[in-house]
Amino acid sequence: MRRRIAAVLRRLRRAYGPPPAPRRLPPLDELVLTVLSQNTSDTNRDRAYADLRSRLPTWDEVADAPPPAIARAIRRGGLGPTKSVRIRRILRELRDRGVPLDERAFAGMRSAALWDLLVGLGGVGPKTAACVLLFSLGRPFFPVDTHVHRVSIRLGLVPPRSDPVRAQELLQAEVPPADVYDLHMGLIRHGREVCVARRPICSRCPLADLCPRVGVVGAR
């Protein structure tokens, strides 16, 4: 599998070039941003995040605000009522555990301890935890979102029936740490531009000769 992963990564790099540098937000900001990203576009996620920061500028204010006020602030990201409750709960739970709700949050924590803390929070799954570790802190954790999940299955990097959590475990175990960021970003870009969900454009795919599912329309 490692050889297959290496071949896919080489091809993705050749097709799309180096990925953009990670955004490196403070970990708590990345955590909230990732919750806001659920079921929406990057553009609407960013709008909701900017609105939230301008209306409730500190995370303590968000933790103390009534959920409807948070929901109004993040309305442009969609699912405001659900996400507002989730974000508030996460922030309160962290504060209850003694985590300062600012840039000092998680400072000096080892990866394994931070992983355990994050996935132990209500409303934080493995993908979100891995996003915080990878994008904010540069630690080699492999988030599996809907694009990475779909493309990884089609390319045979994980077994066809793997759910996203299992796919993340498998990729986490197999991808060399130095390649985690580039492969994650490459698979997302490929999933957005070519290996799209319903009708993958196999005729224009730079990985077609590596893909066991070439020509399979709309299937995983």
Ligand code: SF4
């Ligand atoms: S050949 Fe088709 S199914 Fe395979 S990775 Fe390319 S676009 Fe996706």
